[in-house]
Amino acid sequence: MAEKRYLLTPGPTPVPPEVLAELAKPVIHHRERDFREIYERCLARLQDVYRTKNDVLMFTTSGTGAFESAVANLTSAGDRQLVLSAGNFGERWAGMVRAFGADLVHARLEWGETPEPEDLRSALADAGDVKVVYLTHSETSTGVVCDVQALAAVAKEAGALVVVDAVSSLGAVPLESDLWDIDVVVSGSQKALMCPPGLAMTAVSDAAYAAQGTGARFYFDWNRTRKAQEVFDASFTPAVSLVRALDVALGLLLDEGLEAVFDRHVRLGRACREGAKAMGLELSSPDDDSSAVVTAAHTPEGIDSDELVLLLRDRHGVTLAPGQGELKGKIFRIGHIGYYDVFDITTALAAVELALVELGAEIERGVAVTRALEAFEHSPV
C-alpha cells in the first residue's frame, strides 16, 4: 500500500481534514468583501486565543518573521535589550536582536534549564537600564515551558517592555496576554493552531506601539499593518488560502474550548512521559505537567538519536523531531500540541519501541502503550 505517514513534531503539526479542505477552495481576492469577512473573523478569533484586546497583527511569514516584526519595530541602534535564553530559539532571538543593532545583553542559561524569575532579576540588575526583555515561553528545542507570567512581572518591575515568543505555546498552554501584562506576543500558524506554516502573528500593546524605534522596516512595520487591519485589509497580498484555513482551525480550537485544549495537552504530555519512562528512557524535558508541548527523551546509551529519527521516518513513516544544536544526536522529541489525541501518542511510543529494538536496545515490550493510556485517563487537577 501507499506509505502512511505520521507527523509527530512540535511544528509543523498535523492539520485537521476540515482545514486541509479549506485550503483547496478557489483563491479569492484579498480586497473582496468575502475575504474581509473571513479576515475580520480570523483576527477576532486570534484575539480570543491570545486572550487580548490588543491588535493581533498578522503577517504572511514564518514565526521568525513575526518575531522580527517585534525586534525591527522596537529597536533603535544602541538600545539596551535583554534576551533570556535556554535553548535554540532563545539563541535565535539573541542573534536577531544583535543583527538589528541593539546593545544586546544575553542572559544565557544552559540548554534545558528552566528560566526562573531570579535568573532574570539578577541579569536585569547587572545590565542596568534595559528597554526590552525577550522571553521564550515554550523553548521547543528542549521542551521547557517557563513561568512566563512570573518572568514578565520581573521585567515590568524593572521598567522594561516584555516580548514573548509564544510560537509553540499559544493555544497549547495557558497564556494570558492582557492579564499578565505582556506587551508583545509572537506566534505562528503551524503549531497548536493546527494550520500549515506560512502565517505568523504579533500582538502589540499600546505601550509597545508608543516605544517604537527608528530601525529600518517596511514589510514588518507595525503601523502600516495596524492601519490596514482597521478596515480588515492587509498591507501586502496575504496568503489568502492560509488565512481561511487558519480561520477554520481557530474555530475548531475555540469550539473545543481553550481550557479543554490545555487539559488535553497536559494529559498527552503525561501519557508521553509515562510511556517513555516505561521503556526505560531518560527524559530530557522536565518530568512534570509543565511539559505539555513536547516531550524530549534521551536515547539509550550507544544509540544516536539522529539514527533513531531517520529509521523511524524511513522504515516506519513516523516523523519525530531530532535534537537541535547542543542536543543533536542525544535526544529525540515527540510533539503533542494541536491535532493530537492519545492514539497519536501510543503510535509514537509503539514506533519508538520498535525502532529502538531494531537498533539493538533492550526494551521491555508492550509496556509503553499501556502505561501511556493509563496516564492519559485522569484529568489534571
Add this chain to the structure above:
Amino acid sequence: MAEKRYLLTPGPTPVPPEVLAELAKPVIHHRERDFREIYERCLARLQDVYRTKNDVLMFTTSGTGAFESAVANLTSAGDRQLVLSAGNFGERWAGMVRAFGADLVHARLEWGETPEPEDLRSALADAGDVKVVYLTHSETSTGVVCDVQALAAVAKEAGALVVVDAVSSLGAVPLESDLWDIDVVVSGSQKALMCPPGLAMTAVSDAAYAAQGTGARFYFDWNRTRKAQEVFDASFTPAVSLVRALDVALGLLLDEGLEAVFDRHVRLGRACREGAKAMGLELSSPDDDSSAVVTAAHTPEGIDSDELVLLLRDRHGVTLAPGQGELKGKIFRIGHIGYYDVFDITTALAAVELALVELGAEIERGVAVTRALEAFEHSPV
C-alpha cells in the same frame, strides 16, 4: 444556486485544480527527505522559469517581502540608489528604499508612462554615482510592461546593479535574467505562476552577493537563505503546503512551455483590448502587444470605475481590479496572466458590457465577445 465566482485580477490569479488539490495534502515536515525532494525540484523549476543559473532564494512572504530582501541586503545607510517609477509599485519601492536609509534618487514618471532608456540615462547622469537601480518590469497598476532589457543595459553601463520587480512579469512575458544581465529579479507565487499568494522569490547574481551592505536584516538575509538552500533546506519553517503547490504549478507552466505561455498571454491581451475597444471604451494601458499582463480601460464619461467593479462583484460574482492611487475611480483592470483561456476574457467582457449597461452607459451589445474571439485566433508574429 451557490454563487459562481470569477477571479480576473492580475494577482491573486485563479489556481488550477491540480494545484488546489496539492494544497489539501497532509502537511509534511520541512526537514523530511520527501519535502527536500519537492523543494529541490521546485527551486530548479524556478531557475528554468527565471532563465537563470543564479540561486533563486525562496521566502515565505508576499512579493513585497522578496523585494525587501533586495533592498535590505543591498543597502548601507547613505548609499545612492535610484528608483525609476511610473505607477503604484514603483512608488512602493521608492518608499522602501527610503525606509532602509538609502540616499534615494526617485526618477518619477507619470503613472501610465512607459519608462524609456533615455529617461533612465538622463536620471543617472543627473544623479551621479548610483549603486543600485530599481526597475519595475510590469507595472501592474497601469498595465505598462517596459523594455527591461534596454533599461538594464543603461543601468549596467553606468556601473549600477540592477534590481527588477518581476512580480507580475515572471512567467507572463519574456524575461531573460541571465542573458539580460539582471542582478536581482524579484517575483511572487500568486500571479503568472498560478499559485496562491504566500511565497516570493529573489534571484541573486554573484555581483549582487558581493555588493551586500551593512543594513539590518535577519529573516530576509540572503546568505542565510542561500546556505540553507544548498542542502535544499529553508532557514525558517517555510509554507510547506504552498511550496508543493508551487512545484505543481511550475510543472504545468513548463509543460506548456514558456514560449507557448507568453504567446497565449499576448493573444489574451489582444482579445481583451479589442473587446474593450469594440464596446467603445478608451484603453488606459498601451494598445499594443506589450500589454500582455493586464488590460486597463477607462469607464465611459460619468461612470465611476469603482462603482463598476463593485457592481460586477456584488451582482455578478466577477472580480476585476479597480484603479489604484491616482487612477482610482477612473480605470478598471482585467488580468490575463496565469490560468486563463479566451473564455475567461469573453466572460470578463460580457460581464463588463452587462454592468455598464446597468449603470446607464450606451454600449453596442454583443460586439465585444465576438471581436475578442477573432482577435485571439491569430498567434503574434
